[in-house]
Amino acid sequence: MKKILTVIGARPQFIKASVVSRMAKLSGSIEEVILHTGQHFDSNMSEIFFNQLSIPRPDIQLDIHGGSHGQMTGRMLAEIEQALLKHKPDRVLVYGDTNSTLAGALAAAKLHIPVAHVEAGLRSFNMQMPEEINRILTDQISDLLFCPTNTAVNNLNNEGFAHRQVHVLQVGDVMQDSALLFAKKARAPTGGLPEGFILATLHRAENTDNPERLAAIVAALNEINTSFAPVVLPLHPRTRQMIALQGLELRVHMISPVGYFEMIWLLDHCELVLTDSGGVQKEAFFFGKACVTMRDQTEWVELIDFGANELVGADKNKIIDGTIRNIGRNVKDTIQLYGGGMAAERIVKQLCKG
Structure with missing residues (x-):
């Protein structure tokens, strides 16, 4: 049984985690500890998503929000480190590109706990965006990089990841899994x-x-x-x-x-x-x-x-x-740009391996 500590804190991460956590539970091979940083604290931006998406209640609730990027990330880093020392997971799983993402990855890396990054390899090539800094740094300290698209894989290869001791995997986009699962x-x-x-x-x-x-x-x-x-x-x-x-x-x-x-x-x-x-x-x-x-x-x-x-x-x-x-123009996905709704299954299979 693999013990995974999942760090989430913002609306998109709740949605992504809902399908991966569901698949992890179905696998029977993963014990998941969910840590919610509290980055999104408005009830409509946070609590309602746990209720609607049937995400297990967070095992750890930090309630950290507000302040500058540095203040928020620093507070998260200290608190997540304590949670990792207490729960001793085999791996930390982070999503996307928020301050919660970077704090979770950095706390794990400092304690030599392997990091898996969902939505790895995304680049806007605009370093004025805090999200760009978060995603680049998180990729640098992750050893399992779950890419949603071939473009993301190519970005990492161009940055030299093909020659590093890491796993870069094109798994598809968990957001499509979620859209298909919850559309009804x-x-x-x-x-x-x-x-x-x-x-x-x-x-x-x-x-x-x-x-x-x-x-x-x-x-x-x-x-x-x-x-x-x-x-x-x-x-x-x-x-x-x-x-x-x-x-x-x-x-x-x-x-x-x-x-x-x-x-x-x-x-x-x-x-x-x-x-x-x-x-x-x-x-x-x-x-x-x-x-x-x-x-x-x-x-x-x-x-x-x-x-x-x-x-x-x-x-x-x-x-x-x-x-x-x-306006009014319809778009058809003729080439399955984002993996066809199988991303969570692919991610969990890899997590079970190590």
Whole structure:
């Protein structure tokens, strides 16, 4: 029996962990200890996901959130180290590119505990993004690198991983596993929504913390909502605060942050996705929707190459033009870009080996 300590802390990680933890339990060969750092602390951003996705309750709850990147990561590092000393796992499993990811990997590496990284090899090639720093450093100290795409494998090979004593494996994307598994449980958010809507998300610091970028995106969303189609925006509390601080007026259909099942429903029923999220770009693809991404780079370059996604940055006119080109356009996955929903099974098989 392998003892795995899983570190999670943010919404996308709950979703990814749900399918891997489920498969680990079915294997009968893995004892999993779940540590929740508390990075996402709002009930709609955290607690609701455990309830909806039937993730086992965390064995360890750190409740660490807020503060600068350094403060948050440092506090997590100290607390995770104590948990590792207590539980003595055979391996630490981390997901994605958050501060929780890096803190979990670094604490394990310092104690010579092997690290497995789900979503290894992703690169935006923008070192101004804290996520890029987190994912690069986490890959450097992991020995099991579970890549979601061939592009991710190529990135690691280009960085010299092919000549290191590590396992680089293309397993597919666990987010597709989750979308397929939970699609039947999708449900509409309460309160009613306009027909023919565009789904938007806006939370990334490079946009929300930059007054010019934020103002341009808000202006674009307002014009799209007025002239083309209603825009539905589940608004993160921090984004709402930043919009208010800048004195901006957002004239779209704003709703509170939603659980995963509601998000799946929104993706399935929208006419287009406008986002600055990494995960939502893929989720749009899983549900056959075109995506316009309000960022200058993306980790999911294969979606650009495939023609499913268009990068428009924070330029008002480009956002509007991209919306006009893509609204109502269906996207078909003809080549199984993300592994066809078998990623969790492949990951657990490897974890059972060591």
